[in-house]
Amino acid sequence: MTAKYCDIFWSFLKVGAFTIGxxxxxxxxxxxxxVERHKWMGEEEFMDEVALSQAMPGVFxxxxxxxxxxxxxxxxxxxxxxxxxxxxxIVFILLLAMFFRTFRENAVVExxxxxxxxxxxxxxxxxxxxxxxxxxxxxxxxxxxxxxxxLIWLLGVSPIIxxxxxxxxxYLYSLLKPHNS
Amino acid sequence: MxxxxxxxxxxxxxxxxFGGGYSMIALIQGxxxxxxxxxxxxxxxxxxxxxQMTPGPVGINTATYAGYTAVVNAGYPQWAGVxxxxxxxxxxxxxxVALVMLVGxxxxxHKDEPRMAVVMKVIRLAVVGLVAAAxxxxxxxxxxxxxxxxxxxxxxxxxxxAAFVALWRYKVSPIYIILASGIAGLVAFSV
Numbered sequence: 001m002t003a004k005y006c007d008i009f010w011s012f013l014k015v016g017a018f019t020i021g022x023x024x025x026x027x028x029x030x031x032x033x034x035v036e037r038h039k040w041m042g043e044e045e046f047m048d049e050v051a052l053s054q055a056m057p058g059v060f061x062x063x064x065x066x067x068x069x070x071x072x073x074x075x076x077x078x079x080x081x082x083x084x085x086x087x088x089x090i091v092f093i094l095l096l097a098m099f100f101r102t103f104r105e106n107a108v109v110e111x112x113x114x115x116x117x118x119x120x121x122x123x124x125x126x127x128x129x130x131x132x133x134x135x136x137x138x139x140x141x142x143x144x145x146x147x148x149x150x151l152i153w154l155l156g157v158s159p160i161i162x163x164x165x166x167x168x169x170x171y172l173y174s175l176l177k178p179h180n181s
Numbered sequence: 182m183x184x185x186x187x188x189x190x191x192x193x194x195x196x197x198x199f200g201g202g203y204s205m206i207a208l209i210q211g212x213x214x215x216x217x218x219x220x221x222x223x224x225x226x227x228x229x230x231x232x233q234m235t236p237g238p239v240g241i242n243t244a245t246y247a248g249y250t251a252v253v254n255a256g257y258p259q260w261a262g263v264x265x266x267x268x269x270x271x272x273x274x275x276x277x278v279a280l281v282m283l284v285g286x287x288x289x290x291h292k293d294e295p296r297m298a299v300v301m302k303v304i305r306l307a308v309v310g311l312v313a314a315a316x317x318x319x320x321x322x323x324x325x326x327x328x329x330x331x332x333x334x335x336x337x338x339x340x341x342x343a344a345f346v347a348l349w350r351y352k353v354s355p356i357y358i359i360l361a362s363g364i365a366g367l368v369a370f371s372v
Contacts, residue, residue, distance in 0.1 A: 016236065016237050016238075017236050017237075018236060019236055019237070020233075020234065020235065020236050020355075020356050024201065026238075048289055052281075052285060052288055052289055053281070054200070054201070055288070055301055056277055056280055056281055056285075056288070057195065057196055057197060057198050057199055057276070057277050057280070058195050058196075058198055058240070058273070058274060058276070058277025058278070058280075058281075059195070059198070059202070059205070059238045059240035059241055059273065059274055059277065060201050060202070060238065060240075061237075061238040061241075062238060062240075062241065062274045062277070062278065063277055063278070063281050066274075066277075066278040066281045066282060067281050067282075067285050070281070070282045070285070075282070078278065078282060082274065082278065085237075085238075086237065086238070086241050086270065086274075088236060088237065089235060089236050089237020089238065089241055089242055089245070090237075090241065090245050090266070090267070090270060092235045092236060092237070093231070093232065093235055093237075093242050093245040093246050093249075093266070094245065094249060094263060094266055096231050096235065096246075097231075097245075097246050097249045097250060097262070097266070098249075098259060098262075100227070100231070101253065108367065111366050111367045111369075111370040111371055112363040112364075112366050112367050113227055113230065113363075113366065114333065114336075114337075114366045114370050115336075115340055115362045115363050115364070115365045115366015115367060115369065115370070116226075116227070116230040116359060116362050116363050116366060117223075117226045117227070117230070117323065117324040117325075117337070118324055118325055118337040118338070118340040118341035118344070118362070119230075119340055119341065119344040119358055119359060119361075119362030120226055120229045120230045120233070120319065120324070120359075121226075121316060121319045121320055121324050121325075121341055122341050122342075122344035122345040122348060122358070123229070123233060123344065123348065123355050123358065123359075124203065124206065124229065124312065124315055124316040124319060125316040125345060126345060126348045126349045127203045127312055128309060128312050128313045128316055129349065131200070131203070131305075131308065131309050131312060132309045134305075135302070135305040135306050135308070135309050136302075137306065137309060141306055144303065144306040144307055144310065145306050145307065145309035145310035145313060146310065147310065148306075148307045148309075148310025148311060148313075148314070149309075149310035149311070149313040149314040149317065150310075150314075151310075152207075152211065152310070152311065152314035152318075153313075153314040153317045153318060156215065158211050158212070158215075158216065159197075159204075159207050159208045159210075159211040159311045159314070160193060160194075160197045160208060160211070160212075162307050162310065162311060163197045163199060163304060163307060163308070163311070164197070165307075166303045166304045166306070166307035166308075167300055167303070167304055169303055170299050170300035170301070170302065170303030170304060171296070171299075171300050173299060173303065174295070174296040174299035174300060175296075177299065
């Protein structure tokens with residue numbers, strides 16, 4: 001049974017429209033749609049897709065959509081999944097961006113955002129610690145994140161350069177290290 | 182001209198984002214605020230608040246908002262801003278999507294290869310630093326006001342501390358944190 005384009009589109013539209021808080025928050029809903037409801041893949045295949053989408057560069061949710069759509073119906077399947085996934089969020093953000101430019105000077109909006117800004121800093125600061133845990137930061141490798149942060153923050157080095165350097169450094173290190181582990 | 186720069190910038194951002202939305206935030210901050218100056222630090226913080234409150238992937242939300250604001254800030258009309266936002270969102274996903282389709286199957290087979298695992302581990306460590314730098318970069322006057330015993334700064338520090346504890350210790354959903362801090366700001370700065 002081949003999946004219909006409109007089913008692919010609709011599934012990812014729901015996933016994109018009903019999750020707040022980013023790509024990883026979409027995993028449970030994706031699992032329900034792709035594995036349980038449409039049976040497009042097994043549980044294990046789904047977990048493999050999740051792992052791979054995380055390892056690839058880019059936006060996690062869009063990678064998931066591309067991979068699933070492509071495996072189901074080729075390039076157009078991928079297109080249907082991606083457009084479905086991002087359609088509602090993009091419209092939402094555009095409306096907000098326009099609203100924002102009009103009401104930015106409004107005293108009430110301004111006060112609300114004065115309160116939001118320090119909270120946003122916390123929302124970005126906390127993931128540093130949770131990501132440090134999942135990246136398995138130890139005393140012997142903590143210099144990598146610290147040096148990266150300081151180079152960007154104090155010296156204004158572009159994060160892109162840091163990612164490139166990390167990839168290159170990791171590759172060189174993997175050549176030196178014997179593969180016993 | 183700005184459209185070309187926008188396309189190219191978000192193409193690179195998409196290709197170099199590893200480890201999800203937060204690392205993309207770090208890259209967008211570096212390029213859009215730091216390098217090009219398309220947005221002020223203040224606008225960038227507001228964008229982060231907005232993109233956490235609306236549905237969808239944070240990476241897409243950030244790219245859409247940044248594309249729109251960059252074009253409109255450069256003096257173009259709103260419809261051009263809409264084009265800019267679509268262009269930025271398209272640019273940010275196109276390289277990863279092409280990679281997923283071209284090498285996804287192959288990668289799925291080789292993902293546990295030791296050399297690849299080492300490279301991914303080092304990138305992931307660096308990404309922690311990227312996000313840390315983004316957080317440090319946000320800790321400025323635009324978020325907290327001028328440091329000292331003034332109302333803006335004290336209220337801001339209190340909100341920051343409360344949000345941090347709520348998220349870190351009690352795993353409160355970001356959307357509630359955003360809502361509560363907005364209300365706190367409205368109340369505190371209205372009296």
